[in-house]
Amino acid sequence: MTFSEYIDSRSERVVDLTIEHAEVVLLSIAIATVLAVGVGIAVYRRERAAAVALAVAGVFLTIPSFALFGLLIAPLGLGYPPTVVALVLYALLPILRNTVTGLRGVDPAVLEAARGMGMSTRRRLLRIELPLAWPVILTGIRVSTLLSLGIAAIAAAINGPGLGDLIFEGLGRIGAVNAVNETLAGILGIVVLALLFDVLFFGVRRLTISRGARP
Amino acid sequence: MSDPAIRLHQLEKRYRGQREPAVRDLSLEIPRGEIVVLVGPSGCGKSTTLRLINRLIEPTSGRIELDGEDVTRADPDALRRRIGYVIQQVGLFPHMTVADNVATVPLMLGWDRARIAARVDELLELVGLDPAQYRGRYPKELSGGQSQRVGVARAMAADPPVLLMDEPFGAIDPITRERLQDELLRIQADVRKTIVMVTHDIDEAVKMGDRIALLREGAQIAQYDTPERILTAPADRFVADFIGSGALVRGLTLARVGDAELTPWPTVDAGGSAEEARASLRDSGRDAVLVLDEQRPLRWIAAGELGNGSRLQELGRPVGGVLTADVSLHDALNELIGSATGAAPVVDERGAYRGVVELRSLSAAVAAMRDGEGDRSPSQ
Numbered sequence: 001m002t003f004s005e006y007i008d009s010r011s012e013r014v015v016d017l018t019i020e021h022a023e024v025v026l027l028s029i030a031i032a033t034v035l036a037v038g039v040g041i042a043v044y045r046r047e048r049a050a051a052v053a054l055a056v057a058g059v060f061l062t063i064p065s066f067a068l069f070g071l072l073i074a075p076l077g078l079g080y081p082p083t084v085v086a087l088v089l090y091a092l093l094p095i096l097r098n099t100v101t102g103l104r105g106v107d108p109a110v111l112e113a114a115r116g117m118g119m120s121t122r123r124r125l126l127r128i129e130l131p132l133a134w135p136v137i138l139t140g141i142r143v144s145t146l147l148s149l150g151i152a153a154i155a156a157a158i159n160g161p162g163l164g165d166l167i168f169e170g171l172g173r174i175g176a177v178n179a180v181n182e183t184l185a186g187i188l189g190i191v192v193l194a195l196l197f198d199v200l201f202f203g204v205r206r207l208t209i210s211r212g213a214r215p
Numbered sequence: 216m217s218d219p220a221i222r223l224h225q226l227e228k229r230y231r232g233q234r235e236p237a238v239r240d241l242s243l244e245i246p247r248g249e250i251v252v253l254v255g256p257s258g259c260g261k262s263t264t265l266r267l268i269n270r271l272i273e274p275t276s277g278r279i280e281l282d283g284e285d286v287t288r289a290d291p292d293a294l295r296r297r298i299g300y301v302i303q304q305v306g307l308f309p310h311m312t313v314a315d316n317v318a319t320v321p322l323m324l325g326w327d328r329a330r331i332a333a334r335v336d337e338l339l340e341l342v343g344l345d346p347a348q349y350r351g352r353y354p355k356e357l358s359g360g361q362s363q364r365v366g367v368a369r370a371m372a373a374d375p376p377v378l379l380m381d382e383p384f385g386a387i388d389p390i391t392r393e394r395l396q397d398e399l400l401r402i403q404a405d406v407r408k409t410i411v412m413v414t415h416d417i418d419e420a421v422k423m424g425d426r427i428a429l430l431r432e433g434a435q436i437a438q439y440d441t442p443e444r445i446l447t448a449p450a451d452r453f454v455a456d457f458i459g460s461g462a463l464v465r466g467l468t469l470a471r472v473g474d475a476e477l478t479p480w481p482t483v484d485a486g487g488s489a490e491e492a493r494a495s496l497r498d499s500g501r502d503a504v505l506v507l508d509e510q511r512p513l514r515w516i517a518a519g520e521l522g523n524g525s526r527l528q529e530l531g532r533p534v535g536g537v538l539t540a541d542v543s544l545h546d547a548l549n550e551l552i553g554s555a556t557g558a559a560p561v562v563d564e565r566g567a568y569r570g571v572v573e574l575r576s577l578s579a580a581v582a583a584m585r586d587g588e589g590d591r592s593p594s595q
Contacts, residue, residue, distance in 0.1 A: 113306030116271055116379075117320050117369075118295030131310050212353030213310035 006181035014166070018189040021162035024080070024155070025148045025193075028087035033141055036092045040099025040137075041125065050100050057093040065090070065154045073158055083152070083160035090151050091144035098140025102133025135209050142201045149194050153186065163189040218283070220377060220409035221245035226267055226277035228260075236275070237263045239433040247376075248407040252424035254414055256457065260434030261413045265379050268411060269298045281377065296320055299370030299378040299408075303385040305362045307354035313339070313365050314350040320373040338368035341402060360391040367399070371406070380412040384419070396422060417458055421446065421465065429454050443469050443584035463581055464548065472547050473540030475580045477561055477570030482507050485528055489521045496521075503556045505534070510567035512537055512560040537562045538572060544580055547572050 007014060036057070043049040060068075065086070072082035106129050114124045130137075156164025163186040170183030221244070228238040238260045245251045253261040266272040268279060270291045279287050286294050307316050317335045326334070336346040342364040354362060363383060370378055383399075384392040396419065403410065414420055420427045421442040429437045429445060431453055438450040446466035449455040455462070481499040483492040485508040492504045496518055506514040506527050516531030536550050538561045550559040551574055558571040 107306070109302060109304035109306035110308060112271070112302060113300065114308070116269060116295055116300030116302070118292040118323065120292050123323070128308060210310040210353070212312070212355060
């Protein structure tokens with residue numbers, strides 16, 4: 001069976017797994033964005049706190065993914081929960097680092113003017129700093145998303161959702177009929193998702209970044 | 216000074232780890248509706264002083280009064296919405312349009328949409344930007360001068376009685392700077408805000424200020440006076456050094472021919488004779504006569520040139536420039552230096568001769584500035 005014949009015959013399963021894959025990545029990225037942007041806002045003005053937060057997020061990223069998924073079985077069991085937690089931990093660093101960089105990169109003169117006009121700290125953050133840091137933060141989110149698309153495949157090792165299923169199954173019975181096709185289908189799904197997400201991010205950029213703040 | 220708009224009372228600002236306070240025991244009253252310029256060498260604390268007024272820097276001790284109200288402990292954000300603030304780098308919000316930038320404070324004050332839109336257009340008009348053309352632009356689409364115009368409009372959006380300006384024209388090329396200075400003076404003649412402006416440029420201070428506070432280190436007031444007095448009667452060596460050379464000549468830019476006393480001069484009508492000219496000269500003690508043609512200054516004729524028989528129109532030299540009441544004494548001095556007789560004729564609006572200005576008149580004008588009590592009206 002050629003690869004295209006294989007895809008034809010298993011299209012339903014491949015599409016289902018692709019959707020699952022996209023869902024778990026999007027959910028994880030959403031959670032990671034809330035956490036990382038929140039932490040970023042809390043620490044960006046404080047040198048020490050920012051260094052600590054970035055170091056911690058950096059440690060998460062260095063743990064081998066296979067090991068982290070495995071370690072999370074004990075507290076969280078199998079399937080969805082440990083997958084999401086692991087993906088969130090991996091996604092933190094790029095978003096956090098870009099949040100801190102973005103917020104610190106706002107022109108001091110702009111902040112001085114905002115303060116001088118009587119904008120409260122909160123209002124400055126919401127109206128000025130976050131919108132101006134947003135392009136940088138969004139880039140961090142995009143990096144984390146692409147990272148998570150790949151790492152999410154490992155989740156299949158702990159019965160997690162997504163295209164990892166195809167990859168692990170195929171690799172597990174390599175030499176058997178369609179084993180390679182199965183693995184390739186998994187990889188292809190992830191690549192297609194990555195391209196789709198890139199288009200998505202392009203759209204989000206256009207919609208959420210003011211013409212004045214675009215470089 | 217009764218009822219000043221801003222009163223600073225024994226203000227002090229100390230920074231931790233610094234032995235000398237940045238601002239030491241500063242008391243200053245800013246009269247309502249005037250432009251007061253804080254000027255001094257860099258590091259003298261003039262910007263710090265400005266930022267103490269809207270409490271971007273909190274004073275270590277002392278009191279700030281705005282319109283007689285002690286605002287030293289008031290909510291700083293509410294305070295700042297009552298005070299316009301303009302800085303050298305402008306600090307427009309790059310992600311917002313010009314209109315949204317200008318609307319910042321009115322929006323915070325809860326104005327309705329229609330009122331804000333009307334106000335934005337009114338202000339853009341005031342600062343010389345066509346609303347239809349500029350309202351939807353982003354800051355990166357503006358030149359430096361246009362940006363600062365928007366900066367000024369933004370600061371005046373909610374019609375605050377007080378404007379603070381920190382080197383507002385410092386980053387702008389000299390030609391545009393001069394134009395913006397002139398326009399601010401024009402706007403000020405209309406709106407009569409209380410403006411406190413910081414600059415390190417004494418010429419800008421002289422041009423813009425109704426009063427100048429010349430500060431030395433620690434925001435110590437070296438002299439607080441009208442520009443005329445600062446230029447003609449510097450309080451001490453520090454002030455004199457800061458002003459630099461030619462202070463009195465520069466002071467002449469601040470007075471007009473109309474302010475100076477005119478001196479009579481021997482004249483003769485163009486249709487008259489040499490005899491009449493000699494008669495006119497005889498008792499005056501002058502050595503040249505001014506020929507008038509239907510009241511208009513025509514020629515200078517020196518005593519020795521009054522020959523016999525020739526018509527007066529053909530003798531002597533033509534009058535160079537004539538002065539009118541609105542010419543600055545600085546320009547009058549220029550005219551005098553070029554005049555062979557040491558006098559320059561002054562005419563009224565119809566061109567009719569009124570008298571002459573001499574070097575002596577300028578000296579008298581400088582003396583008057585020196586003696587002035589510093590109550591120059593803001594319109595000048």
